[in-house]
Amino acid sequence: MGGISELGINWGVLVTQIVTFVILLVLLRVVAYKPLMKMLDERSRRVKDSLEQAEAVKAQSAKTEEELKKQLEQAGRESQERIERAIKAGEEIKTKAQEDAKKEAEGLLVRAREEIKRERDEAVDGVRREFADLTVLAAGKVIEKSLDKKEHRELIDKVLEESTNLKKN
Amino acid sequence: MAEPKKRGCLGCSLPIVIIVAIVAIGIVVIGFLAGPIGQAMFHLDLPSWIVVEKPAIHLAAPHLFEIGGFPITNTMLAGWFTVIFLVVGSWLITRRMKIVPNRIQVIFEFLLGWIYDLCESVAGKENGRKFFPVVCTIFLFVAFNAWLSLIPGFGSILVGGGGHEYELLRGANTDLNTPLAIALVSCVFVAFYGMKSIGFSWVKQYFNFGPLLRSIDGIFRGKLNFMDIFSNFVNAFVGGLEFLSMLIRIISFTFRLFGNMTAGEILVVIVAFLVPMAMSWVVYGFELFVGFIQALVFAGLTLVFVTMAVASHEGESHENKNTEEKELLKEGT
Numbered sequence: 001m002g003g004i005s006e007l008g009i010n011w012g013v014l015v016t017q018i019v020t021f022v023i024l025l026v027l028l029r030v031v032a033y034k035p036l037m038k039m040l041d042e043r044s045r046r047v048k049d050s051l052e053q054a055e056a057v058k059a060q061s062a063k064t065e066e067e068l069k070k071q072l073e074q075a076g077r078e079s080q081e082r083i084e085r086a087i088k089a090g091e092e093i094k095t096k097a098q099e100d101a102k103k104e105a106e107g108l109l110v111r112a113r114e115e116i117k118r119e120r121d122e123a124v125d126g127v128r129r130e131f132a133d134l135t136v137l138a139a140g141k142v143i144e145k146s147l148d149k150k151e152h153r154e155l156i157d158k159v160l161e162e163s164t165n166l167k168k169n
Numbered sequence: 170m171a172e173p174k175k176r177g178c179l180g181c182s183l184p185i186v187i188i189v190a191i192v193a194i195g196i197v198v199i200g201f202l203a204g205p206i207g208q209a210m211f212h213l214d215l216p217s218w219i220v221v222e223k224p225a226i227h228l229a230a231p232h233l234f235e236i237g238g239f240p241i242t243n244t245m246l247a248g249w250f251t252v253i254f255l256v257v258g259s260w261l262i263t264r265r266m267k268i269v270p271n272r273i274q275v276i277f278e279f280l281l282g283w284i285y286d287l288c289e290s291v292a293g294k295e296n297g298r299k300f301f302p303v304v305c306t307i308f309l310f311v312a313f314n315a316w317l318s319l320i321p322g323f324g325s326i327l328v329g330g331g332g333h334e335y336e337l338l339r340g341a342n343t344d345l346n347t348p349l350a351i352a353l354v355s356c357v358f359v360a361f362y363g364m365k366s367i368g369f370s371w372v373k374q375y376f377n378f379g380p381l382l383r384s385i386d387g388i389f390r391g392k393l394n395f396m397d398i399f400s401n402f403v404n405a406f407v408g409g410l411e412f413l414s415m416l417i418r419i420i421s422f423t424f425r426l427f428g429n430m431t432a433g434e435i436l437v438v439i440v441a442f443l444v445p446m447a448m449s450w451v452v453y454g455f456e457l458f459v460g461f462i463q464a465l466v467f468a469g470l471t472l473v474f475v476t477m478a479v480a481s482h483e484g485e486s487h488e489n490k491n492t493e494e495k496e497l498l499k500e501g502t
Contacts, residue, residue, distance in 0.1 A: 010346060013240065014350055018354060021306070022354070024252045024309075031256055032255075039263075043268055
């Protein structure tokens, strides 16, 4: 005994330990590492998936919110427009009514004036006719009475006076 | 409501603390007296079962029995015990793995995940995954060889063999064959991945005689170029040094682990002999730590060597990889 065998180096034991180690490696690979790796991968995959999902949901909700906001804005704008249109229409109606009323009033005024003028004309005509009749009457009377120059004069004055009175009236 | 104020110390009432302290001191005193130092100083007659016999230390593991002419040593049995423990334990834990783990699965995943992260951080994502099984097995085998041999009673079962009594189990790391076996596996593992990644040129970095022979051949053809011969000679010599360093690596692997573990074992035995019963736990705590560190060193160095063997390929195409290798070397030492 001596040298290296004193330390216990022994080929049989060495080979056995190598084999033992390799067996351990193979068994642990089956029993420990593969399940562990699968589990770790699975877990990281799930975490990644759920993170992605959360991101997608977040994006979706942001999109929806945006859309909603847009719709609300549009609705607001539309209603505003509608109100404006209604106001405009109302104003138009008002203006038109005013104009119509004005036109009508003007028409009435014109017609009234025409009426007045016609009536006056008629009245003047009537007075003329009356005056002529009176003149004729006066002339007849004159003829009947055979007037002298002085009487003639008086008569005319009288008629004229009468007619003036008439005119005045 | 405020908690009632605790009296005494360490959560026990004062009389219990005092009793525990007296018992502890008593054990220390009796242990001291029963040990060789106390015996030498006071020559007390203590009952024989308390007095510890002088421990016998064998470096070589004894052959317990032979199966078909093949010797079985107690360290081999201990190694198989570790294998069975690891495999059965892993099987029990991984049998029903869940996405949301229970406590023991968390511990398992933490330990292995920690080694996995180490592999990834040293060797990169892709290679780390390839190297992980071997590195992790080295770590687990070395660590649990050390830790399981610390279980009380592990070395206490004696069997008769050839007129002598030997322990049935002895920490597998304390037999030189085990560290050597793991070192050889580690070396083959490094060589395998070195060859796989850079092919035959991995061998050429150790046996670099080709250019030298060519330039010597050149002399006979009349092309004499001393500088060429010299540089090729230096290259071949450096290759020889590399090869030598690989051999030394195996030896240093082996004896580092063997030395640490055997020293630990002897330390436990000596302390248990000098001061029986009282002081071993201090050494036990220390040995748990040493076992962990040795396993980490063994696995970590293997990882670094294999990473270097793979990375030297990339170093040819990218000059900047050289600095990375140097960093890895620093990490390794």
